[in-house]
Amino acid sequence: MAAIFSVLLIVLFISFSSFQASPTNSRLFREYIGAEDTGVTFSDVPVNQNIEVHYILSFAIDYTSSSKPSPTNGYFNVYWDTENLTPSAVSSFKAHHGNVKVAMSLGGDTINKQHVYFDPKSINSWVSNAIHSISDIASKYNLDGIDIDYEHFRTDPDTFAECIGKLLFYLKQQRIVSFASIAPYEDDSVQPYYLALWKKYGHLIDYVNFQFYAYPKGTNVSQFLKYFETQNSNYEGGKVLVSFGTDKSGGLSPKNGFFEACSNLRRMNKLNGIFIWSADDSKKDGFTYELQAQSFLADSK
Numbered sequence: 001m002a003a004i005f006s007v008l009l010i011v012l013f014i015s016f017s018s019f020q021a022s023p024t025n026s027r028l029f030r031e032y033i034g035a036e037d038t039g040v041t042f043s044d045v046p047v048n049q050n051i052e053v054h055y056i057l058s059f060a061i062d063y064t065s066s067s068k069p070s071p072t073n074g075y076f077n078v079y080w081d082t083e084n085l086t087p088s089a090v091s092s093f094k095a096h097h098g099n100v101k102v103a104m105s106l107g108g109d110t111i112n113k114q115h116v117y118f119d120p121k122s123i124n125s126w127v128s129n130a131i132h133s134i135s136d137i138a139s140k141y142n143l144d145g146i147d148i149d150y151e152h153f154r155t156d157p158d159t160f161a162e163c164i165g166k167l168l169f170y171l172k173q174q175r176i177v178s179f180a181s182i183a184p185y186e187d188d189s190v191q192p193y194y195l196a197l198w199k200k201y202g203h204l205i206d207y208v209n210f211q212f213y214a215y216p217k218g219t220n221v222s223q224f225l226k227y228f229e230t231q232n233s234n235y236e237g238g239k240v241l242v243s244f245g246t247d248k249s250g251g252l253s254p255k256n257g258f259f260e261a262c263s264n265l266r267r268m269n270k271l272n273g274i275f276i277w278s279a280d281d282s283k284k285d286g287f288t289y290e291l292q293a294q295s296f297l298a299d300s301k
Helices: 002-015 087-096 123-141 157-173 191-204 221-234 258-267 279-285 288-298
Strands: 028-033 052-061 100-108 145-150 179-182 207-209 240-245 274-277
Touching: 028 207, 028 279, 028 288, 052 123, 052 145, 087 100, 087 123, 100 123, 100 179, 123 157, 145 157, 157 179, 157 191, 179 191, 191 221, 221 240, 221 258, 240 258, 258 288, 274 279, 274 288, 279 288
Parallel strands: 028 052, 028 274, 052 100, 100 145, 145 179, 179 207, 207 240, 240 274
Antiparallel strands: none
16 A cells, blocks of 8 residues: 555656645734634634634644554544534634635644654655545545644654655645645754755745744844744745744734734735634633734735
8 A cells, every 4th residue: 555655646746846835825814723622613713804814723643542642653633622623613614704714733742741743654654644544634624724733753854854745745736735834943853854844845835834932932023023034044935924822932922012023024025924823822812912913914004
């Protein structure tokens, strides 16, 4: 079976080598949802009709569904809030909002308070298993896109790049998903993996959900803009989105000038969109900053 998939991927790569990532939308808003079991639903979250909105289900993980989860070599299971974020809820949400798309994120930081590791047994076996399981989830949930958010690794950057690159290639060529994103952050144990992926397969990646909230708390506007330029250079030619967290994480907060920084980027024609971690954390405050971010993006001035 693995050999058949290897041949198929080679054929697809040859036929699909001219593919280019689709252009971004400067009025793009994205948010992760479902990772923390706070009961957040699609009916809770805001949707401004004048922008493009992506909600990203978090997470699908290639670990077993047990009290002591372990890696499954590419067989993904759904770990987001399946009680509230159901396939029918996704379909209803999209049917009521023509400007909304829903994606899923792979990996994440932890599962049952232990790190989630990217831990393939081999490139071909992991890709083959991932293609099957991800395709099934995407079909069941009527999903539009995929996001890569692994943060811990038990392999080398080149293996990660090949596994994820081949997976994205197949999913997009077969139109199982229409867009893909990655979610790196500035750390020597993380960034090399995503840069290796970007170097070889960046043409398959539509958005870079860079975790600017992983920078230190107290980041100011000037520092934030420097961080953005650094990452814009690292992911040259890509659509790097700016971000903040509503979970008391670091980076530049809305209270300290996030939207001022966004205004500066927009004047320089470099604002590719905004994403937030996460809807689960924002529910208790009535999605104050989501509403502000969406309104900001809808304002074309």
